[in-house]
Structure formats: structure tokens, C-alpha cells
Amino acid sequence: NAGVTQTPKFQVLKTGQSMTLQCAQDMNHNSMYWYRQDPGMGLRLIYYSASEGTTDKGEVPNGYNVSRLNKREFSLRLESAAPSQTSVYFCATGGLAASTDTQYFGPGTRLTVL
Amino acid sequence: AQTVTQSQPEMSVQEAETVTLSCTYDTSESDYYLFWYKQPPSRQMILVIRQEAYKQQNATENRFSVNFQKAAKSFSLKISDSQLGDAAMYFCAYRSNAGGTSYGKLTFGQGTILTVHP
Numbered sequence: 400n401a402g403v404t405q406t407p408k409f410q411v412l413k414t415g416q417s418m419t420l421q422c423a424q425d426m427n428h429n430s431m432y433w434y435r436q437d438p439g440m441g442l443r444l445i446y447y448s449a450s451e452g453t454t455d456k457g458e459v460p461n462g463y464n465v466s467r468l469n470k471r472e473f474s475l476r477l478e479s480a481a482p483s484q485t486s487v488y489f490c491a492t493g494g495l496a497a498s499t500d501t502q503y504f505g506p507g508t509r510l511t512v513l
Numbered sequence: 514a515q516t517v518t519q520s521q522p523e524m525s526v527q528e529a530e531t532v533t534l535s536c537t538y539d540t541s542e543s544d545y546y547l548f549w550y551k552q553p554p555s556r557q558m559i560l561v562i563r564q565e566a567y568k569q570q571n572a573t574e575n576r577f578s579v580n581f582q583k584a585a586k587s588f589s590l591k592i593s594d595s596q597l598g599d600a601a602m603y604f605c606a607y608r609s610n611a612g613g614t615s616y617g618k619l620t621f622g623q624g625t626i627l628t629v630h631p
Binding site for chain 1: 519604608
């Protein structure tokens, strides 16, 4: 039982390059989330998926796209990376029922855009 | 929109002493959850404690307890008998339970860095 996994752990991109961050969970949770963490700002929600087949924008969606491939996987894509997207990215999962309202986080991906 | 504020960027405590981390939030909702997450240098986000807004009793988890003041919109974390392993960044977070487009999403505060001195 791996919980929430993210790949890669580290990535360096040049401005304008594209890449996809992968997230997978084996917790059978319906909802999945992508957050970014910048110094002094806490975590901010980029996109989320309440269930397979649905995605919605969060607080800071510009410059990103997401795909909920199936119940287990939720990917985040940067089409044309910018230095402002240098950050640590976290994937999280959680249920919507009161008994499963805790979100569980992956280990994060540290992305640097030069 | 909900906001969460942690007014203490850094706190320090002596090992075995008690420390309290502050958190305030702003919301017009009555049904929500509040959380404290711990982030050690490994960056892993670890749930410390959670509180349901409809429960008046303050949540406790071993050495961790909260002081939840709903009317004041305050949610502080008390760590008793502090240990070196408690050193980390601590985040306060809000989660609506009201349904609609905000359902399930966490809103985080800026974080408080806790240092534990031996």
C-alpha cells in the first residue's frame, strides 16, 4: 500500500519546455488535488478532480492543465514552463464522505524553471 | 472566499515545554473542518489533528490538542512535552463541508516554522 505517489521527485526545465507531473493513489479515493507550495505562501490549489471524469480549476490554474486518467491517476501538465512556476508541487487525495474527509499528500515534486 | 491566517512566521520552544501555534480564519459558513498539518524537512505533509466545526469539544491527539473558538474564528494548536521530532513547518487549513464547488478543497495558512531547542 503505497498511498499517494508522485513522479518525478525533482525536475529542472528551461523556459518554454513542457512536462507532465504524475500522481497515482491506491487508496480508492474519489477526489484528487494538485497544490503548489511557494515560500511564505502556504499551499495553493491549482486544480482538482472530485471524481473520475471531472476536473475543476482551483485558486491558481493559469499555465496548467490536468487529466484525470482514471480513478487512480491525476496528472498535471505545464505546456510552456515559466520561471514563475518554480515551486514544489503536491498531489493529494481525499474522499467526500464525512468518514473520509482527510486529505493525504504525496511526497512532492520540486520543479525549477530556468 | 475563505482565508486562513497564521500570524507567527516562526516559533521556538525548549524540549519538554509547551508551545501554542495560532491560527485564525474567515468564513461565512457554519459547516466546515479545520486541520493542522506538519511538514518536516522531508516535505511530507502529515496530518496532526482535525476538528469538525459542529463539535464543541476540542480535539486531542496524544500530545497535540487544539483550542477551537468558533465565534472568534480561532483554531490554535498546543503541543505539550515538545520533542526534537516536533520541529517542522506547521500549517493550519480550512475545508468547507457546505457542498458546491468549494467542497473538499483545502485552504492553507502561510505556515509557522517551529524550532525545538534541546
